[in-house]
Amino acid sequence: MNWGEFFAMNGYALYVWGSYGMALLIFIIEIILVRHRKKLAVQQLRLLRDAGKEE
Amino acid sequence: MLEISNLACSRGDHLLFSELSFTLAAGELLQVEGVNGSGKTSLLRTLCGFMMPAAGEIRWRNQNIRELDEAYYAEMIYLGHLNAIKDELNAVENLRINAGLAGCAVEEKKIIAALRRMGLRGRETLPVKVLSQGQRRRVALARLLFSNAPLWILDEPLTALDVSAVGLMQELIGEHLAHQGMVIYTTHQPLEVAGITTRRLSLS
Amino acid sequence: MNRLSLFGLLGLVIRRDLILAMRRRADVLTTLIFFVMVVSLFPLGVGPEPDMLRKMAAGVVWVAALLASMLSLGRMFSADYLDGTLEQMMLVPQSLSMLVLGKIVAHWMVSGLPLVLMAPVLGLQFDMSAQALWILIAGLLLGTPILSMVGAVGAALTLGLRGGGVLVSLLVLPLCIPVLIFGTGAVDAAITGMSVASHLLLLSALLLLALVFTPWVTAQALRISME
Amino acid sequence: MAINWFKYAAPSSFYGLIGKMIPWFAWSSGILFIIGLYIGFFVAPTDVQQGEAYRIMFIHVPTSILSMFVYLVMAGYAAMGLIFNTRLSSMMASALAPTGALLAFLSLWTGALWGKPMWGAWWVWDARLTSELVLLFLYLGFIALQAAIDDPRRADRASALLAIVGSVNVPIIYFSVKWWNTLHQGSTVKFSGTSMHVAMQQAMYTMLLACWLYVIAVSLIRVRSIILERERNTQWVTDLPEVTK
Numbered sequence: 001m002n003w004g005e006f007f008a009m010n011g012y013a014l015y016v017w018g019s020y021g022m023a024l025l026i027f028i029i030e031i032i033l034v035r036h037r038k039k040l041a042v043q044q045l046r047l048l049r050d051a052g053k054e055e
Numbered sequence: 056m057l058e059i060s061n062l063a064c065s066r067g068d069h070l071l072f073s074e075l076s077f078t079l080a081a082g083e084l085l086q087v088e089g090v091n092g093s094g095k096t097s098l099l100r101t102l103c104g105f106m107m108p109a110a111g112e113i114r115w116r117n118q119n120i121r122e123l124d125e126a127y128y129a130e131m132i133y134l135g136h137l138n139a140i141k142d143e144l145n146a147v148e149n150l151r152i153n154a155g156l157a158g159c160a161v162e163e164k165k166i167i168a169a170l171r172r173m174g175l176r177g178r179e180t181l182p183v184k185v186l187s188q189g190q191r192r193r194v195a196l197a198r199l200l201f202s203n204a205p206l207w208i209l210d211e212p213l214t215a216l217d218v219s220a221v222g223l224m225q226e227l228i229g230e231h232l233a234h235q236g237m238v239i240y241t242t243h244q245p246l247e248v249a250g251i252t253t254r255r256l257s258l259s
Numbered sequence: 260m261n262r263l264s265l266f267g268l269l270g271l272v273i274r275r276d277l278i279l280a281m282r283r284r285a286d287v288l289t290t291l292i293f294f295v296m297v298v299s300l301f302p303l304g305v306g307p308e309p310d311m312l313r314k315m316a317a318g319v320v321w322v323a324a325l326l327a328s329m330l331s332l333g334r335m336f337s338a339d340y341l342d343g344t345l346e347q348m349m350l351v352p353q354s355l356s357m358l359v360l361g362k363i364v365a366h367w368m369v370s371g372l373p374l375v376l377m378a379p380v381l382g383l384q385f386d387m388s389a390q391a392l393w394i395l396i397a398g399l400l401l402g403t404p405i406l407s408m409v410g411a412v413g414a415a416l417t418l419g420l421r422g423g424g425v426l427v428s429l430l431v432l433p434l435c436i437p438v439l440i441f442g443t444g445a446v447d448a449a450i451t452g453m454s455v456a457s458h459l460l461l462l463s464a465l466l467l468l469a470l471v472f473t474p475w476v477t478a479q480a481l482r483i484s485m486e
Numbered sequence: 487m488a489i490n491w492f493k494y495a496a497p498s499s500f501y502g503l504i505g506k507m508i509p510w511f512a513w514s515s516g517i518l519f520i521i522g523l524y525i526g527f528f529v530a531p532t533d534v535q536q537g538e539a540y541r542i543m544f545i546h547v548p549t550s551i552l553s554m555f556v557y558l559v560m561a562g563y564a565a566m567g568l569i570f571n572t573r574l575s576s577m578m579a580s581a582l583a584p585t586g587a588l589l590a591f592l593s594l595w596t597g598a599l600w601g602k603p604m605w606g607a608w609w610v611w612d613a614r615l616t617s618e619l620v621l622l623f624l625y626l627g628f629i630a631l632q633a634a635i636d637d638p639r640r641a642d643r644a645s646a647l648l649a650i651v652g653s654v655n656v657p658i659i660y661f662s663v664k665w666w667n668t669l670h671q672g673s674t675v676k677f678s679g680t681s682m683h684v685a686m687q688q689a690m691y692t693m694l695l696a697c698w699l700y701v702i703a704v705s706l707i708r709v710r711s712i713i714l715e716r717e718r719n720t721q722w723v724t725d726l727p728e729v730t731k
Contacts, residue, residue, distance in 0.1 A: 006527075009541070010538040011537075015599040015602060019600070026592055030584075030588060034704055037711040040711075041714035044715075048718060068716065103349075106486050129352035135343055138343060140342065141279060144282075152275050155275075156347055156351050158268075158351065158353060416631060417631070420635060436659050436663070440663065441662065476647065483643040
C-alpha cells in the first residue's frame with residue numbers, strides 16, 4: 001500500500017481527515033486549557049501564601 | 056422556645072461566625088449587635104430558613120426547623136430590609152395580601168384600624184407609590200399588629216422611622232412580649248422597652 | 260382569624276398577580292404586540308405565496324409564541340424578588356409549590372392566554388382553513404401553559420443574575436422543543452387529513468407531567484436562588 | 487469491611503489520590519488511541535457501500551455515545567451534590583460539563599462530515615443529529631448558568647437542578663424529534679444494515695474505551711484545579727508540595 005493512496009482515502013480525504021483532525025485539535029486544545037487552568041490555580045495559591053507571609 | 060446550638064454561617068467561602076449558641080424563651084427580647092458585615096442579616100436569614108447553616112442547628116419547640124418547615128413558618132413573622140409592599144397597590148390591599156400569604160384572612164376593618172394606629176390615617180387607600188420612605192416602613196410594620204405569630208424576627212425595623220414611630224415600635228414590642236411573645240432584632244438605633252431588659256448578642 | 264386553605268392560597272395569589280398585571284397593562288400589551296409583529300414579519304421575509312404561507316403558518320405562530328413567552332418570563336419573579344415580597348412568599352405556612360402554581364397560572368392568563376386568543380386573527384393572515392385554525396388553538400391552549408411552567412423553572416434559577424433575560428431563553432428553549440413539535444404536528448396532521456388526536460393527547464400528557472413536577476421544582480429553584 | 491470509603495470523599499484525600507491516577511488514565515488512553523486507529527485504518531477492510539468514508543465512524547460513534555453518557559454521569563454527580571450536599575460531587579459535575587460539550591460538538595462535526603458524502607448534505611434533520619444538537623444546547627445552558635452565578639454553592643445547586651430537569655427531558659426530546667422526523671421525511675437515509683466486520687467492531691470499541699479514558703483523565707485534571715480554586719482558604723491546600731515549593 002502506498003502512503004499517497006492512504007491519505008487520499010479514495011476521494012474521501014476531506015471528510016475523514018477533517019473529522020480526525022478536528023478531534024485531534026479539540027483534544028489538544030482541551031489538554032492545554034486544563035493544564036493552564038491548573039497552573040493558574042497553583043500560581044494564585046502561591047500569591048495568596050506570599051501575601052500572607054508579609055503581613 | 057427558640058434554641059440555637061453551635062451555629063455557623065458562611066457567605067461564599069467566607070466564614071461569618073461559628074459556634075454560636077443561645078436560646079430565646081417566651082417574653083424575651085434579643086438584640087443582635089455587630090459591625091457591618093459581621094453577619095447580623097445572615098443570622099436572621101438563617102433563622103428564617105432562607106440560608107442553610109454551615110454547621111449546627113436551629114430548634115423551635117425542640118424540633119429542627121428544617122423538619123418543621125411550614126409548621127414553623129406559621130409561628131414566625133419576618134421583616135427584612137425590604138418592605139415587601141407593592142407600589143401599585145394601596146396600603147389596605149398590600150396588607151390584605153400579606154396577611155393572606157402569612158396564612159390568614161383578615162377583615163378590612165382590622166387592617167384599617169392597624170394602619171391608623173401606625174399613624175397612617177387618611178392614607179389607607181392611596182397607592183403606596185406616593186407615600187414617603189418612613190410611611191412605607193410603617194405600612195410594612197403594620198403587619199405585626201394583626202399577626203398572632205409568637206416569634207418576631209426584625210431586621211433593622213427602625214430604618215427611616217421618625218421619633219414618634221420609634222416610640223410606637225417600642226410600645227408594640229412591649230405588648231408582644233407581655234403576651235409571651237419573643238422578639239429578635241438588629242438595629243443601629245437604641246431601642247428600649249419599659250420593664251424589659253434587652254439581652255444582647257454580639258457577633259464579631 | 261381563619262386559616263387559609265391550599266386553594267384559598269392559590270386563589271389569593273392568582274388574584275394578586277392579576278391585579279398587579281392590570282395595573283401594569285403596558286407590559287402585557289408589549290408581549291402581545293411582539294407576538295403579532297414577529298408573525299407578521301414572516302410573510303415579508305419569505306414572500307406572499309398563499310400555498311407556502313398556509314404550510315408554514317402553524318410553525319410560525321408556534322415559534323413566535325415560544326419567543327413571546329420567553330420575553331415575559333423575566334417578570335414572573337423578578338419584581339417580587341426586588342421588593343422583598345418573594346422573601347415573604349418563601350415563608351408561607353401552606354405550600355410554596357402551591358403558591359408557585361398560582362403565580363404560573365396568573366402568568367399564563369396574562370401572557371399565554373392573550374396569544375391563544377390572538378392566534379386566529381394571525382391564522383387568517385396566513386390563509387389557514389377553519390379546521391386547521393381550531394386545531395392550532397387547541398394545541399396552543401394545551402401547550403402555552405407548559406411553556407409558562409417550564410419557563411418558571413428557568414426564571415427561578417436565573418433570579419437576580421446579570422443578563423438573566425438571555426440566559427433564561429438559553430436554558431428554557433431546548434426544553435420546549437417537544438411542545439413545539441406536537442403543537443405544529445397537530446396542525447400538519449389536520450391539513451393532511453391524518454388523526455389529530457394522538458398529537459393533542461401527547462400534548463395533554465406533557466401538560467399533566469409538567470403540572471405535577473414543575474411547581475415543586477420551581478419552588479426548590481427559588482429556595483436555591485434566595486439563599 | 488474496614489475500608490473507609492468516605493475518606494476519599496474529602497477533597498484533600500481525593501486530590502492526592504487522583505493525582506496518582508491521572509497518568510495511568512492518560513497513558514492508557516493514548517496507547518488505546520494508537521491501537522484503535524491502527525486497527526481502524528490498517529486492519530479494518532473498506533466498506534462495500536460507503537467506501538473509505540465509513541472510517542469516520544471510529545471517532546463519530548464514540549464521541550456521540552460518550553456525549554450522552556457524560557451528560558447522565560454529570561447529572562448524577564450534580565444530583566448527588568444537591569441531595570447529600572457533598573461538595574466533591576458538585577465539583578465533578580462542573581468538571582465534566584466542558585468535556586461533554588466538546589464531545590457533543592465533535593459528534594456534530596464528524597456527523598456532518600460523514601453526512602456530506604453519504605447523504606449529500608452537511609446537515610439533515612435526522613432524529614439523532616437533532617437530538618445531539620439539543621444535547622449541546624443543554625450542555626451550554628448548564629455551563630452558562632454556572633458561569634453566571636458568583637456564589638459557587640448556589641451555582642452548584644442551581645445547575646444541578648437544571649441538569650436533573652434536562653436529563654428527564656432528554657428522552658422526551660429524543661422521542662418527539664424521532665416522531666417528528668418520521669412524520670416529515672417518510673423514509674430517512676439509513677446506514678447499511680449489514681453486520682459489521684469483526685475488525686470494525688474491534689476498532690470502534692477500542693476507540694470508545696480510549697475516548698472514555700481520555701474523558702476521565704481530562705476531567706480529573708480539571709476537577710483538581712476546581713478543588714484548588716474552591717478550597718484556597720484551607721490549610722491543606724496551602725501545605726501542598728506544589729504550592730510550597
